[in-house]
Each structure stands twice: as C-alpha cells, then as structure tokens.
Amino acid sequence: MRAVVAPLALGALVLVVWQEAVDRFDVKPYVLPAPRAIATALGDHVDAVWSGALTTAQNAAVGLLIGVVLALVCAGVAAAVSSVAGAAAPLVAAVSVMPVPALAPVLYTMFGTGAQTARVVVAALAAFVPVYVNALRGLRTVAPVHRDLMRAFSASRWQATRTVTLPGALPLVFAGLTIASSLSVISALVAEYFGGPVDGLGKAITSAVSSSQYALAWAYVVGAVVIGLVFFGAAAGLERLVARRSASSP
Amino acid sequence: MSPDTASAPTPAPAVRVSSVRREFRSRTGQVVALDDVSLTVAAGEFVSLIGPSGCGKSTLLRLVADLDRPTSGTVEVFDRPAHVAREAHEYGIAFQQAGLLPWRTVLANVELPLELHGTPRAARRQRARELVDLIGLTPFAGHYPHQLSGGMQQRVAIARALAEQPSLLLMDEPFGALDEMTRERMQTELLRVRSETGAAVVFVTHSIPEAVYLSDRVVVMSARPGRVRTIVPVSRPAVPDGVDAREDAAFFADVARVREALHGPDDDDPGTDDLAGAAAPARVPATRGMDLR
Amino acid sequence: MSGERTSTEGLRLPRPSRTQVKAVLLGAAGVVGLGVVWEGYKALAPETGVSIGSTLVLPRTSDLAMPHLWEMWSRALEPVTGAPDAPPLWQAVLGACGFTLRTAATGWVVGVVVGLLLGMLMQGLRTARDAVLPWVVLSQTVPLIALAPLVRRWGSQLHVGTLAWPDWWSVAVIASYLAFFPVSVGALRGFASPDAVHVELMRAYGAGWWQTFRRLRLPASVPYLLPALRLAAASAVVGTVVGEVSIGLRGGVGRMIVEFGATGSSDPAKQWSPIAGAVLVGLVAAAAVALLAVPLSRYRSSEVQS
Numbered sequence: 001m002r003a004v005v006a007p008l009a010l011g012a013l014v015l016v017v018w019q020e021a022v023d024r025f026d027v028k029p030y031v032l033p034a035p036r037a038i039a040t041a042l043g044d045h046v047d048a049v050w051s052g053a054l055t056t057a058q059n060a061a062v063g064l065l066i067g068v069v070l071a072l073v074c075a076g077v078a079a080a081v082s083s084v085a086g087a088a089a090p091l092v093a094a095v096s097v098m099p100v101p102a103l104a105p106v107l108y109t110m111f112g113t114g115a116q117t118a119r120v121v122v123a124a125l126a127a128f129v130p131v132y133v134n135a136l137r138g139l140r141t142v143a144p145v146h147r148d149l150m151r152a153f154s155a156s157r158w159q160a161t162r163t164v165t166l167p168g169a170l171p172l173v174f175a176g177l178t179i180a181s182s183l184s185v186i187s188a189l190v191a192e193y194f195g196g197p198v199d200g201l202g203k204a205i206t207s208a209v210s211s212s213q214y215a216l217a218w219a220y221v222v223g224a225v226v227i228g229l230v231f232f233g234a235a236a237g238l239e240r241l242v243a244r245r246s247a248s249s250p
Numbered sequence: 251m252s253p254d255t256a257s258a259p260t261p262a263p264a265v266r267v268s269s270v271r272r273e274f275r276s277r278t279g280q281v282v283a284l285d286d287v288s289l290t291v292a293a294g295e296f297v298s299l300i301g302p303s304g305c306g307k308s309t310l311l312r313l314v315a316d317l318d319r320p321t322s323g324t325v326e327v328f329d330r331p332a333h334v335a336r337e338a339h340e341y342g343i344a345f346q347q348a349g350l351l352p353w354r355t356v357l358a359n360v361e362l363p364l365e366l367h368g369t370p371r372a373a374r375r376q377r378a379r380e381l382v383d384l385i386g387l388t389p390f391a392g393h394y395p396h397q398l399s400g401g402m403q404q405r406v407a408i409a410r411a412l413a414e415q416p417s418l419l420l421m422d423e424p425f426g427a428l429d430e431m432t433r434e435r436m437q438t439e440l441l442r443v444r445s446e447t448g449a450a451v452v453f454v455t456h457s458i459p460e461a462v463y464l465s466d467r468v469v470v471m472s473a474r475p476g477r478v479r480t481i482v483p484v485s486r487p488a489v490p491d492g493v494d495a496r497e498d499a500a501f502f503a504d505v506a507r508v509r510e511a512l513h514g515p516d517d518d519d520p521g522t523d524d525l526a527g528a529a530a531p532a533r534v535p536a537t538r539g540m541d542l543r
Numbered sequence: 544m545s546g547e548r549t550s551t552e553g554l555r556l557p558r559p560s561r562t563q564v565k566a567v568l569l570g571a572a573g574v575v576g577l578g579v580v581w582e583g584y585k586a587l588a589p590e591t592g593v594s595i596g597s598t599l600v601l602p603r604t605s606d607l608a609m610p611h612l613w614e615m616w617s618r619a620l621e622p623v624t625g626a627p628d629a630p631p632l633w634q635a636v637l638g639a640c641g642f643t644l645r646t647a648a649t650g651w652v653v654g655v656v657v658g659l660l661l662g663m664l665m666q667g668l669r670t671a672r673d674a675v676l677p678w679v680v681l682s683q684t685v686p687l688i689a690l691a692p693l694v695r696r697w698g699s700q701l702h703v704g705t706l707a708w709p710d711w712w713s714v715a716v717i718a719s720y721l722a723f724f725p726v727s728v729g730a731l732r733g734f735a736s737p738d739a740v741h742v743e744l745m746r747a748y749g750a751g752w753w754q755t756f757r758r759l760r761l762p763a764s765v766p767y768l769l770p771a772l773r774l775a776a777a778s779a780v781v782g783t784v785v786g787e788v789s790i791g792l793r794g795g796v797g798r799m800i801v802e803f804g805a806t807g808s809s810d811p812a813k814q815w816s817p818i819a820g821a822v823l824v825g826l827v828a829a830a831a832v833a834l835l836a837v838p839l840s841r842y843r844s845s846e847v848q849s
Contacts, residue, residue, distance in 0.1 A: 110603055
C-alpha cells in the first residue's frame with residue numbers, strides 16, 4: 001500500500017510545490033515554466049508533440065531492432081570463436097565509453113542530411129553495446145554442474161549449446177535489451193540535436209527553445225519521457241516474462 | 251562374493267580402477283589428489299567412497315565418469331575405457347547440486363538424457379512418467395525446479411540419472427545438502443529404487459552411517475595424497491519388516507568399524523565423534539562446511 | 544585451474560603473461576581490422592553508397608563522406624585554420640578534450656555527492672525510500688537529457704549573488720543530473736546489501752546508525768558503487784558533450800564536432816579529430832574511475848553488474 005501511495009503522494013507534492021513556487025516567486029519560464037503552463041502547451045500542441053514523438057520513436061525502434069539483431073549475431077560468433085571476442089574487445093570498450101550521439105554529424109554526411117538513417121545508426125550503435133556485452137557474458141557462463149552433466153551425457157557441442165547455454169543466456173540477454181531500449185530512445189533523440197532533418201522531438205525542443213516557447217519545449221520533453229517509458233515498459237515486461245520461466249535456481 | 255579377486259568368467263565388473271594417479275597443478279605447486287588407487291566394483295554392487303575433505307573421493311568418481319582424466323593408470327567401466335563407456339551412455343550420474351535446468355519442468359528434466367540421445371518423443375515421455383512416478387513426484391510433473399524443495403529436486407536428479415536404465419549409477423554426495431530427516435528418507439528410497447533396477451552404485455559421501463546403511467562395501471580413503479586406506483565389507487543382516495536397519499546392532503558395529511578405519515590406528519577416541527561427521531574430530535568443522543554448501 | 548597466473552596484488556608490475564600478450568595482440572588486430580574494413584568498403588562500394596528502395600543503408604564512399612584514414616591522420620597534424628598562428632589540429636582537439644573533461648568531472652563530482660546523500664537518506668528513512676525510489680528508477684529510463692537545451696538561457700540571465708552564472712556551469716548541471724541517478728540507485732542497493740547476520744551483529748554490539756553505516760554499510764556497498772560510478776562517469780561525459788552542443792558552449796569537443804562538421808564539405812577529414820577526442824575523453828573518464836577503484840580492491844570481492 002505504502003509502496004504505491006508514497007511515490008504518488010511525493011509526485012503530487014512536487015507538482016504542487018513547483019506550481020506554487022513559480023507563482024509566488026515569479027520564476028521566469030526560461031528557468032522553469034509552471035506545470036499548468038506545460039499542461040496547457042501540451043493540450044494546445046498535442047498533434048505536433050504526437051508527430052514528433054512518432055518520428056523519434058520510429059528511429060529508436062528501427063535502430064533498436066538492428067542493434068539487437070547485430071549484437072546477438074556478433075555475440076554468437078564471439079562466443080564460438082574466442083579470438084573474435086578478443087579482437088572486438090577494444091572496439092566495444094571504446095563505443096561503450098564514448099558519447100555515441102557525437103558520431104551523428106559524420107553519419108549525416110555519410111548517409112545524407114535529409115534522411116533519418118544517421119539517427120537510426122546512432123540508436124543501433126547505442127543499443128548494440130549492452131546487448132552484445134550481456135549476451136556474450138551469458139553465453140560464456142555455464143554452471144559447472146551443467147557442464148559436467150552435458151559431458152556425462154556425452155552431448156555434442158551443438159546439443160549442449162541448445163539445451164544449456166542458450167536458455168541460460170536468455171535472462172542476461174533480456175536484461176541487456178532493457179538497457180538498450182532506454183539507450184536507443186535517448187540516442188535517437190540526442191542525435192537530433194546534432195543536425196539532420198527538422199522533424200522529431202529533439203529538433204522540436206531546440207526550435208521551441210530558440211523561439212522562447214519554454215512551456216512548449218517542456219511539453220515536448222513530456223512526449224520524450226512518454227516514449228522512454230513505453231520502450232522501457234515493453235522491454236522490462238519481456239524481461240520479467242523470461243525471468244519467470246527461468247527463475248534463478250540450481 | 252569377493253569382487254576384488256574376481257577372475258572367473260563372471261559378468262564384467264562395473265568399474266575397474268587400476269593404479270590411478272591424479273595430480274593437479276596449482277599456484278602453490280603440485281597437489282597429488284589420488285595416488286596409486288585401485289578398486290573394483292562388481293556388477294550390481296553398492297560401494298561407498300568415504301574420507302576426509304581432500305581425500306580425492308569426488309575426483310575418483312569424476313575419473314570413473316570420464317569428467318576428468320587420470321595422470322596415469324587406467325579406468326574401465328564394464329571392461330571398456332571410461333570415455334568409451336561415457337559415450338555409450340553406460341552410467342547415470344547425480345551430483346550434490348541437483349543441477350536441474352531451471353527452464354524445464356520436472357518431466358522435461360527427467361527426459362533430458364533421453365532427448366539428447368535421440369529417444370522418440372512418445373517413448374521418452376512414457377519413460378519419464380514412469381520415473382517421476384517411481385520417485386513419487388507425479389503431482390509435480392509439470393512444476394519448475396524452483397517450485398520444489400531441495401529434497402524433491404534431488405529426487406528429480408536421481409530419476410534423471412535412472413532415465414536410461416543404466417547398470418551403473420555414479421553419485422557424488424547427492425544428499426549432502428539435505429537435512430537429516432529428508433536424507434534418511436532419500437536413502438531408503440535409493441535402496442528401493444536400486445533393488446528394482448539392480449544397478450551397481452558408486453556413492454561418494456562423508457557420512458559414516460549413510461555409507462554403512464547403503465553399501466555392500468565401504469571404501470575408506472585418506473587425504474594428502476588421496477589413497478585407499480582400507481575397504482570395510484558391510485554385514486547387512488536381514489531385518490524383519492517394519493524394523494529400520496539403522497537401529498540394528500550389526501549396523502552400529504559396522505559404523506564403529508568404519509569410524510575406526512577412518513581415524514586410523516593412532517587415533518582412538520570414538521566416543522566423542524559426531525555420527526554425521528566424516529573424519530577425525532579436528533576435521534569436523536571443515537566437513538560440516540561442505541555439508542552446508 | 545584455468546591456467547591463469549596473473550598476480551593481482553601489490554604495485555610491482557608482473558611480467559605480462561601469455562594470455563595478456565595475446566589479448567593485446569588480438570585487440571590491436573581488431574582495431575587494424577576496423578581500419579581495413581573502412582578502406583576496403585571505400586575501395587569496393589559504389590561512390591553513392593548502397594540503397595534499398597530510396598533509403599541509403601550503406602554509406603556513401605566519396606572522399607567527402609568517408610575520407611581515407613591517412614587523410615584523417617595527416618589533417619590532425621596540420622594547423623586548425625589558415626590563420627598564421629593557428630596551432631596544429633591535434634593540439635586544439637586535446638585542449639577541447641581537457642575543457643570537456645573538466646566540465647564532466649565537475650558534473651560527476653556533484654552528481655556523485657548528491658547521489659550518495661540521497662542514497663543515505665533513502666537508507667535511513669523507509670518512507671523516503673518508498674517515495675523516492677520509484678521515481679529515481681523511472682527517471683533512469685527516460686530521456687532526461689532532452690532537457691539540455693532548456694538550460695540554455697541560464698548563462699545569460701542567472702546570477703548567483705553578484706556572480707554571473709558561467710555557461711559551463713549549465714553544462715555541468717546537465718552532466719551531474721545524468722550522473723546522479725545511477726549513483727543513488729547503486730548506493731541504496733549497496734547500503735542495503737549487508738546480510739541480516741551482520742546487521743544483527745552490529746545491533747548486538749550496540750552500534751548506532753552512523754557506526755553501522757560507517758563500519759558495515761559503506762564498505763559493503765563498494766561492489767555496488769563501483770559499477771555505478773563507472774556508469775555515472777560515462778553518463779557525465781555524454782551529458783557534457785550533448786550539453787555543449789545544445790547550449791552552444793564553445794571550447795569543448797562537443798561543440799567542436801558540430802563546428803567542424805559544418806565545414807565538412809570543404810575539409811572532410813577535419814571533423815574526425817574531435818570524434819577521436821570524444822572517444823579519448825570517454826576512455827580517460829573510465830580509466831580515472833578504474834584507478835579510483837584500485838585502493839578499494841579488498842572491498843570488491845564480487846562486483847555486481849548493474
């Protein structure tokens with residue numbers, strides 16, 4: 001009970017205090033617009049927010065799909081051939097620490113500034129890393145007792161992979177997917193700050209800010225938050241489904 | 251029956267270990283896990299391996315299962331090299347951890363070896379149902395391992411080991427993680443299952459009463475290096491129905507003999523030992539640690 | 544058992560083992576391989592790239608889109624601009640990296656301190672945890688970085704007392720904002736991680752909240768905090784680079800990438816230097832956190848994957 005009420009109460013409290021503070025201290029909208037103003041802006045421009053959200057969500061979804069498929073294929077190869085994993089290690093490490101959206105400008109030149117492709121590539125690259133890393137770890141860790149069992153059954157390498165390794169790796173793969181789902185949205189959105197076509201939420205936020213429509217900019221941010229939650233919710237739901245099937249147990 | 255001197259054209263022994271040595275290389279140098287170990291287990295015989303931690307009893311079992319190879323010496327299972335026997339699915343195996351696949355139901359776990367070895371679906375389902383019935387888990391056939399207690403999981407693991415009707419069962423402390431009451435029930439059940447299948451059993455344990463209760467012979471090992479100290483034959487008198495063999499005087503006598511053999515000639519303080527303990531009193535904490543793992 | 548013989552103790556550098564040498568060689572092969580793929584694709588694929596329908600799925604290979612690797616390299620050695628006193632490009636990029644790192648580090652420190660304090664608060668007060676934690680977890684999953692352009696005007700309009708608000712503070716705020724979430728979650732998980740038996744032991748000793756925290760919860764949280772600090776460092780770098788771009792702050796690599804990208808048509812190799820710089824910033828940040836972890840090694844018996 002408390003677990004549900006407490007966060008809701010806090011959320012409501014924050015909104016009220018926020019609104020009050022803006023009214024009472026006459027906070028300028030460029031610092032922080034009032035929640036009511038944001039809600040009004042959202043109501044007035046719901047179509048624009050929706051179409052921007054659709055563009056960004058589509059880029060993120062396509063990128064996520066490409067990134068995940070590539071990551072799974074690469075992790076499979078790397079798990080089977082250890083020298084491939086070794087060769088890929090520094091590249092994966094570099095991508096995992098670098099700000100991936102920074103690649104957007106060169107990708108716009110490579111794929112065209114008028115197309116969404118560069119944004120999709122950025123989202124795919126950002127999604128690739130957590131899925132690859134988790135899948136590879138999952139494919140490499142087999143419980144010793146299961147390894148012994150497979151040997152005692154004189155199972156072939158493929159049989160052992162199919163019956164023990166792959167199902168054992170699934171929970172980690174889906175944990176990686178959950179991280180990737182958030183990253184793909186963030187990256188697709190941020191890539192818009194670096195240039196490219198004028199549609200999408202990120203572009204909408206920057207243009208609203210530069211025309212001093214702060215409440216509207218915040219309304220677009222609300223749209224971005226909703227996309228993020230939808231992606232995360234879908235991935236986390238999948239993860240939970242898989243985790244329930246393979247509850248951690250000897 | 252005197253399997254150690256088997257020479258007549260009787261059925262091939264289930265296990266023949268000849269002058270086996272196994273060394274491990276570790277950071278601190280070489281460790282001799284087994285040194286000059288020879289042992290024969292007759293077909294249908296129940297043999298327990300007992301000894302303090304580090305005496306190599308599990309290593310010996312792993313050599314028989316061909317999960318590990320000896321540094322020197324030979325291991326034969328039904329007159330064939332261990333690896334040939336493994337590839338021919340000659341034995342069933344159970345470990346201290348049940349090692350069930352968490353994403354498979356009880357039934358599917360029991361089916362696993364049959365599935366890997368190409369038994370048709372209907373036949374293996376049928377066989378798995380029989381086995382689940384044998385271990386008394388039919389109401390749980392569709393459950394996943396995490397829904398079962400430790401004892402139930404271990405029963406499933408034993409059913410899995412029996413799936414291919416092996417004439418040799420290898421068991422590495424299968425009841426080590428269970429509480430005493432469950433453990434005794436499992437022992438009784440194992441004896442029943444084994445009398446129905448007639449399989450030879452090699453059973454690693456560090457519980458003296460368990461070894462005595464289950465076995466035809468108890469192989470007592472010593473540590474550093476792992477060697478066979480002595481082999482104690484168990485008398486197994488016929489007990490009337492309704493009487494637990496564990497309460498028989500002959501049982502206590504055998505327990506005392508195994509304990510004396512474990513403690514060696516220069517250590518005689520049998521009165522203070524813990525029945526479940528395996529080795530000299532000083533080693534009891536370590537052994538208990540193993541129990542909890 | 545696995546034949547691995549690396550010594551992890553002490554400051555003496557152990558002689559590189561064969562597995563380490565192999566790892567370095569393989570890694571080098573991977574980097575070279577990427578270069579070969581780049582040049583190979585450039586040589587073989589059509590100038591206009593590969594399209595499916597009207598969508599370009601593989602990039603254009605013109606010198607404009609994909610300069611030769613050696614051109615990127617030689618461009619890095621040439622001066623930034625045509626001006627007579629212009630420093631070499633690589634030097635300018637390194638300077639920008641330093642600027643970005645400073646901003647990111649400031650944001651990281653602020654984010655870590657706030658995150659730790661929030662973690663302690665949530666550990667101490669159950670109601671606080673119940674109320675705050677769902678929001679913290681939720682906010683990790685949403686693109687809060689979208690807020691970056693919204694702090695743009697702070698620099699020109701805000702004052703802290705008599706001090707004008709420097710622009711780079713706005714960027715650091717964004718960086719700290721992104722850094723603080725993983726730290727607070729990691730801290731809370733870590734502070735809650737000691738076994739009941741240890742907590743009861745402390746209670747039996749009559750230790751108070753602070754002593755329990757200092758002697759038990761804080762050391763026990765190390766395996767949870769280290770991955771969180773790493774994640775926070777990566778987030779701070781991303782936040783800084785993106786913040787620079789969306790606020791238009793000059794001096795860092797983020798802004799440099801966009802600036803050089805705009806002149807890409809006349810000088811295509813130039814924009815690759817700041818990209819390499821961005822990777823460098825990320826690596827330095829990760830390495831700094833890894834160094835921080837060295838003296839803590841005895842606490843990190845089993846690091847938890849976040």
